[in-house]
Amino acid sequence: MTQHQKNLKNIVGTFAIEGMTISKATRSNLDRIGSGQASWQEVVDGLCLKYARK
Structure with a gap:
């Protein structure tokens, strides 16, 4: 198990x-x-685009 999986x-x-x-x-x-x-910035940007369209 990798560290990110443990986290x-x-x-x-x-x-x-x-x-x-x-x-x-x-x-x-x-x-x-x-x-x-x-x-994290790519994820946040994607979420902003997703919810801005609704």
Whole structure:
């Protein structure tokens, strides 16, 4: 298991302890950032475009 996978597992676990869930899309975005497939800025920009259209 890579470090970013461990970090993602910890984030999901922390949310679960607090009674919250993380959507598949959020988990996917966190995985993309952690694996280097996308920067946090690219993810934020994509979300801004997605929600600006609605």
